[in-house]
Amino acid sequence: MKHMEDPDAQLMLAFQRGDESAFAALFEHYRARVLNTAYHFLGDKDAAQDVAQEVFVRIYTSPKTYRPDAAFSTWLYRVTANACFDEIRKRKRSTSAASEGLPESILDPTALPEDQARSNELKREVRAAVSALPGNQRLAVILQRYEGLSYQQIADVLKASVPAVESLLFRAKHSLRTRLSAYVEGSDMVGPTAASPEEEKP
Amino acid sequence: MNCKAAKKLIPALIDGELRPEKAASLDQHLASCHSCRQEMAALKRTVETMGVCGNIEPSFTLADIRERAAQRRSRDPVFAWLQQMPRLATAAMVLAALTAGSVSGVYYGSHVGSRSHSRGVVSTQRVSDSFGLDAFDDGLAGALYVAHAPTQPNTEVTR
Numbered sequence: 064m065k066h067m068e069d070p071d072a073q074l075m076l077a078f079q080r081g082d083e084s085a086f087a088a089l090f091e092h093y094r095a096r097v098l099n100t101a102y103h104f105l106g107d108k109d110a111a112q113d114v115a116q117e118v119f120v121r122i123y124t125s126p127k128t129y130r131p132d133a134a135f136s137t138w139l140y141r142v143t144a145n146a147c148f149d150e151i152r153k154r155k156r157s158t159s160a161a162s163e164g165l166p167e168s169i170l171d172p173t174a175l176p177e178d179q180a181r182s183n184e185l186k187r188e189v190r191a192a193v194s195a196l197p198g199n200q201r202l203a204v205i206l207q208r209y210e211g212l213s214y215q216q217i218a219d220v221l222k223a224s225v226p227a228v229e230s231l232l233f234r235a236k237h238s239l240r241t242r243l244s245a246y247v248e249g250s251d252m253v254g255p256t257a258a259s260p261e262e263e264k265p
Numbered sequence: 266m267n268c269k270a271a272k273k274l275i276p277a278l279i280d281g282e283l284r285p286e287k288a289a290s291l292d293q294h295l296a297s298c299h300s301c302r303q304e305m306a307a308l309k310r311t312v313e314t315m316g317v318c319g320n321i322e323p324s325f326t327l328a329d330i331r332e333r334a335a336q337r338r339s340r341d342p343v344f345a346w347l348q349q350m351p352r353l354a355t356a357a358m359v360l361a362a363l364t365a366g367s368v369s370g371v372y373y374g375s376h377v378g379s380r381s382h383s384r385g386v387v388s389t390q391r392v393s394d395s396f397g398l399d400a401f402d403d404g405l406a407g408a409l410y411v412a413h414a415p416t417q418p419n420t421e422v423t424r
Contacts, residue, residue, distance in 0.1 A: 090327050099320045112324050119330045124337060182317065189318050207280060208315050214282045229277055236276045240311040247310040 071135035079126045086126075089135070090119060096210065097143050103205045104147045106190040114146045121146070133219065140210075140220045144202050151198075185246055192242040200235035203228055266294045271301045279309055 071092070077085035097118050102111035121142060122129070129138055193201060199221060206212040206220060218228045240247075271294045277283045278291055295302050 087327055090330065094323050094325075095320065098323050102321050103318065108321055111321065115323065116325050116329060116333060120333045120337065123330055123334045185314070186317050189315055193315070193318075208312060209318075209320075214277070214280070229273075229282075232280070233273055233276050236308055236311060239315070240307055243311055243314055244307070247307065247314050 069131070069134050072131045075126070075129050075135050076131065079129070086123060089122075093136070093139055094119070097139065100140065100143050100205060100210060101147055101150075103193065103209045104144075104201060105150060106194045110150055114150050115143075118143050118146050137216065137219045140206065140212075144220065147202075148198060188243060188246055192239050195242065196235050196238060200231050200238070203231040204235040204239070207232060266290050268294075268298060268301055271295070271298065272304055275301065275305045275308055279305065279312060 071089060074085040074089050078089070094115070098111055098115040101114040101118075102108060105111050105114065118139075122139075129135070133141075193204065196204065203217055203221065206217045207214070212220070214225050214228045214232075218225045221228065221231075223231075271291055274283060274287060274291050278288055283291065295305065
């Protein structure tokens with residue numbers, strides 16, 4: 064049990080033994096992180112609030128599913144990711160959902176000051192670009208960019224290797240760069256992979 | 266290092282995840298490659314732009330979690346009971362069930378064609394299905410079956 068020195072693992076083990084205050088401590092520490100991971104993944108505030116609650120309900124009702132062979136945070140991010148993927152699947156089954164990760168609707172942009180309308184549009188485009196990524200790329204870029212996890216930590220969450228995470232992030236950021244090129248200020252994009260012949264290094 | 270290899274490493278360099286020797290090699294390439302420097306600048310701006318999507322505040326409390334958990338348990342009492350059972354007690358019941366199952370299986374198995382055999386021993390899979398358990402819970406299902414099994418063998422069995 065290599066993560067026994069992890070204080071959050073200790074709290075979770077205490078909760079498994081019936082210490083409710085341990086769960087309360089974990090809840091306060093991770094509530095915002097779980098919520099915002101779900102928010103950036105789903106692009107929907109209400110769905111994120113619901114999914115985040117679901118994550119903690121799952122932990123509260125099934126504490127024995129945690130084993131200290133992984134850091135508690137690693138396991139928590141996995142539970143969060145699974146809940147997000149469950150939400151995506153639920154949306155796909157639902158007749159009312161048009162697609163996964165729809166950006167939130169906003170007020171009529173023409174009624175807003177120009178700066179705010181532009182800001183809202185940019186947020187919408189970023190959310191749509193992230194939502195358009197395949198599941199594992201989306202998760203990897205969210206954990207790296209918004210949660211600040213290292214490549215090794217992301218690899219632990221995904222049960223993948225670090226080179227695999229590097230590959231996921233390379234593809235994800237390349238896709239985002241292409242999709243957001245019109246919105247990135249001062250952009251003077253060259254082609255995604257081409258270099259000028261005289262500069263190509265053998 | 267060529268441009269193809271360099272472009273693959275640029276995201277990791279931006280994220281501070283490259284080993285020193287690889288970072289040094291990439292820096293050397295970037296110093297003389299305008300195209301890759303542009304690629305790096307574009308990726309940096311993209312990463313910065315992603316920051317426009319800030320965080321949101323939680324609207325739920327610990328009390329909400331407890332309430333939802335209580336509602337879930339009240340909708341599914343078997344689930345609640347199974348979740349509360351300590352692992353050790355489960356293991357003990359499984360062991361007892363397997364032992365009892367072996368004994369009763371030997372006893373009933375030695376009487377093929379007898380009336381008791383026609384009643385037969387209910388399989389743990391059938392018990393699992395009736396309790397809505399997955400296959401890995403068959404040990405527990407066996408324990409549940411034993412708890413509901415007849416306490417005495419059929420005395421009409423012929424030897």
